[in-house]
Every structure is written in structure tokens, then in C-alpha cells.
Amino acid sequence: MTDTSSSLTSAELDLENTEPAAWSPATWFAVLSLAATSFALVSAEFLPAGLLTPMARDLAISEGTAGQVVTATASVGAVTALLSNVLIGKLNRKTVLVGLSALAIGSNILAAFAADFWLLLLGRAGLGIALSGFWALSVAVVSRLVGANATGRGMAIVTLGVSLATIAAPSIGAVISDWIGWRSAMTMTAGLAAIAMLLQIVSLPTLPASKSNSLSDVFRLTRRRGVQLGMLAILLLMTGHFAGSVYVRPFLEQVTLLETGPIALALLGFGIASVVGNVAGGRLADASIHMALAVNAVLMTSASFALVLWGTHIGVAFILVTLWGFAFGMAPVVLPTNLSRSAPDALEAAGSLMVVSFQVAITIGAVLGGFIVDRYGAIGPLTLTAALAASTVALALTQPRT
Known part of the structure; x- marks a missing residue:
């Protein structure tokens, strides 16, 4: 693959001015199958947040050690994101997606029946591969299903599964764990992945690969100015978000002086608003x-x-936390769509760069947020969020339209 940004047609570069076509029932079914997949994968990713205590007790490890199952998923995912589109070569993309769901099923079952910590880590690493592979292909597949001028709307539906899983997985996982055990909760995520796989088999059309990618193709894409700015937007906005959002609860406790009940209500508002922001982000991204x-x-x-x-001020804090949730819901739609618009001829390679950017942002945000909150208290991370988000505003206003 060569850098063809200078030879893109005017139709490819003028995507924002094209009216999206109506979707057929088959298209809706296919996109919803991908939404089900994102829900299944992200549910499995966030499930340990509600299972750490019983998981640690059962495996005779500390809760801190048990928490590394999340690290394993993210770190393996970051590496896989760079290699996924290289390793799949010219395999039919439907076959790849079904295979990734099968891997998620196997990984969740392995984690559910793990007799020791290392088997649990192995299962979670497999989930990391499935997650990164799915997200690296997501924009390209959605674009093929709905058309490039409706990618934002399509990605909004797919990432709706992320918002719902983020809200539901930790709390539901904790309830199921207390009821029938953490292993049963893990097994249920395998069932979700199985349902998603069946939906893919039934609904997705055949998606033959138009080309295969090499690692040099992926890195060559970073020479494009629009791709560089798209990656920078992800790094700035998501580093800021993950640096601050983790410490919203300590902020509400220490600054707003809320008790546990009102804090839970505020965080529920955050989650609901993120779902609404997800839908709004898709509409605005296509416009x-x-x-x-x-x-x-x-x-x-x-x-x-x-x-x-x-x-x-309690009322103001509730409103602002909800507004933050709305903004966070927009981001998984807007940021990938923004990056992909600079690489309409290389969406799969752009998808790999998108996933890597998100993983790096999550890692940097977690490190910076932890350092700042220890040194400056709960207000510090939110100040960093504001500064990095403001930098993203400046980037958006100066970013070339093509």
C-alpha cells in the first residue's frame, strides 16, 4: 500500500456533504450484530471490576494481584492492535469477526474454570486479542456495511454496546457473583459472546478482503497529516478523560461532600448520559x-x-457529571470517525492506529491521574482533564478539513 492521500477522489474527501442512504433491514441486522459483539466483549472486559473480592479469595491471591487481569487484557490488546490487520492477511473479514467471537468464548470459559492465577491471565489475554482485533476492524467493516457517509451513525450503534456494558457489567457481575459465584458470571459472558457470534453468522454478508496489510503499511499511514492529528486528538481527549474520570467519586466525596447513595445516583446519570451522547455523536459526526x-x-x-x-454545589455537580457523561459517550464515535476520514483508502490500518492510540491514552491517563491525585488531591486530575480537553478544542478548530 502506498500513500495515496494526494490522489483521493473528491467524492472520498467530501463525505460530509453527502446525504446518507436509507438502510435496509439486512443492514440494520448486520450493524446490530456488531453492537451485540461490542456489548459481549466489553462486558467481559469490565466484569472483573465487580468480581475482584471473590475471585481473589477463591484463587488465594490479593485483590491487587487479581486486578492485574484487567492489565493483561489491555496490554495484550495494545500489542495485538498493531499486528491484527497484518496477521489476518486476505482472510474474509466475516470469517475473522466470527473467529474473534469464538476466541472470546474460549477465553471466557478458560477464565471461568481457571484453577490458578496464570490460567486466568491466559484467558484474559485471549480476550484482549479478541477485543483489539474487533475494534481494529470495526470502522472498516461498518463503513462497508452502511457507506462511508454514514460511518458515524453506524459506529454510534456499535459503540452503544460499550456504553451499556460499561454501566451494566460491573454491577450485574457483582450481583451474579454474590448469587451463584464469580465463575458463573464469567461463564455468562461466554454465553453473550456465543449469541453475538451466531448473530454475525446469520446477518453479516461475506466481506472479502480487498488487500492485505503489512506492518510497514500501518506505520506509513502515520505520515499523513490528518492521521497524525486524528491520533493526537485521541491521545489528548482520552488521556484527559481517563486521568480525571477515575477520580470523580473521590471528588464528589471530598469536595461536594456527598454520601454513597447520591454518588451512585450521580454516576448513574453519567452512564445514562453517555448512552445519549453516543447516539448524538453519531448524528453529528456524519453531519x-x-x-x-x-x-x-x-x-x-x-x-x-x-x-x-x-x-x-450539589445540584451543579450532578448536572456537570451528567454533562461529562454525555461528552464521554460521544468520544468513541467521534474520535475514530475523525481519524478514519483521513484514510478512507486504508480503514483497517487506521483502525489499528486508533486502537493503539486509545490504549496508550488509557495507560498514560491512569498513570498521570494517580500521580496528580496523590500530590494535589481530587481537584488535580479534573484540572488536567480540562486542560487536555481544551487543547483538543484548539486542535479541532485548526485541523484541515481534508
Whole structure:
């Protein structure tokens, strides 16, 4: 693959001015099967948050050690994201997606029946491969299903599964774990992946690969100015989000002075708003991706900075946490769509770069947030969120339209 950005047709570069066509029932079914897959995979990813205590007790390890199952999923996913589109070569993309769901089934079953910590880690590593492979292909597959000018809307539906899983998985996992055990909860995620796989088999059309990618193709794509700016937007906005969002609860406890019940209600508002933001982000991304990126960053800047200034007021804090959730819901749609618009001829390679950017942002955000909260208290991470989100606003306003 060579850098063909200079020879892209005007139709490819003018995607924002094309009216999306109506979807057929078959298209809806196919996109919903991908949404089911994202729900199944992300549910499995976030499930350990509600299972750490019984998991650690059963395996005779500390809760800190048990928490490394999340690290294993993320770290393996980051490496796999670079290699996934290289390793699959010219395999039919439907076959690849079904295979990744099968891997998720096997990985969840292995984790559910693991007799020791290392088998549990192996199962979680397999889930990391399935996750990164799915997300690296997601934009390219959605674009083929719905058309490039409706990619934002399609990705909004697919990532809706992420929002729902983020809200439901930890709490439901904790309930199921207390009821019938953490291994049963893990087994149920294998069942979700099996349902998603069946939906893929039934609904997805055949998706032959138009080309195969090499690692050099992926890195060559980073020479494009639009791709560089798209990756930078992910790094800035998501580093800021993950640096601050982890410490929203300590902020509400220490600054707003809320008890556990009101905090849970505020976080529920965050989750519900993220679902709404997900849908709105898809609509706005298809209308104008540059406006969508600017709006997304402005909302996150406003919410986090206003919390720092006026977070002592209970009603204001509730509204701002909800606004932050809306902005976060937009991001998984807007940021990948923004990056992909600079590489319509190399969506799979762009997908790999997108996944790597997200994983790096999550890692940096976690490290910076932890350092700042220990040194400056709960207000510090939110200040960093505001600063990085504001930088994303500036990036969005100066980013070239092509």
C-alpha cells in the first residue's frame, strides 16, 4: 500500500456533504450484530471490576494481584492492535469477526474454570486479542456495511454496546457473583459472546478482503497529516478523560461532600448520559466531523473545569457529571470517525492506529491521574482533564478539513 492521500477522489474527501442512504433491514441486522459483539466483549472486559473480592479469595491471591487481569487484557490488546490487520492477511473479514467471537468464548470459559492465577491471565489475554482485533476492524467493516457517509451513525450503534456494558457489567457481575459465584458470571459472558457470534453468522454478508496489510503499511499511514492529528486528538481527549474520570467519586466525596447513595445516583446519570451522547455523536459526526470533534472537546472541557470551580454545589455537580457523561459517550464515535476520514483508502490500518492510540491514552491517563491525585488531591486530575480537553478544542478548530 502506498500513500495515496494526494490522489483521493473528491467524492472520498467530501463525505460530509453527502446525504446518507436509507438502510435496509439486512443492514440494520448486520450493524446490530456488531453492537451485540461490542456489548459481549466489553462486558467481559469490565466484569472483573465487580468480581475482584471473590475471585481473589477463591484463587488465594490479593485483590491487587487479581486486578492485574484487567492489565493483561489491555496490554495484550495494545500489542495485538498493531499486528491484527497484518496477521489476518486476505482472510474474509466475516470469517475473522466470527473467529474473534469464538476466541472470546474460549477465553471466557478458560477464565471461568481457571484453577490458578496464570490460567486466568491466559484467558484474559485471549480476550484482549479478541477485543483489539474487533475494534481494529470495526470502522472498516461498518463503513462497508452502511457507506462511508454514514460511518458515524453506524459506529454510534456499535459503540452503544460499550456504553451499556460499561454501566451494566460491573454491577450485574457483582450481583451474579454474590448469587451463584464469580465463575458463573464469567461463564455468562461466554454465553453473550456465543449469541453475538451466531448473530454475525446469520446477518453479516461475506466481506472479502480487498488487500492485505503489512506492518510497514500501518506505520506509513502515520505520515499523513490528518492521521497524525486524528491520533493526537485521541491521545489528548482520552488521556484527559481517563486521568480525571477515575477520580470523580473521590471528588464528589471530598469536595461536594456527598454520601454513597447520591454518588451512585450521580454516576448513574453519567452512564445514562453517555448512552445519549453516543447516539448524538453519531448524528453529528456524519453531519460535520470537525464540528463534532470541537463540540465533544468543548463539552468535556466545560464539565471538568466547571466542576473544579463550582463542584461544591450539589445540584451543579450532578448536572456537570451528567454533562461529562454525555461528552464521554460521544468520544468513541467521534474520535475514530475523525481519524478514519483521513484514510478512507486504508480503514483497517487506521483502525489499528486508533486502537493503539486509545490504549496508550488509557495507560498514560491512569498513570498521570494517580500521580496528580496523590500530590494535589481530587481537584488535580479534573484540572488536567480540562486542560487536555481544551487543547483538543484548539486542535479541532485548526485541523484541515481534508
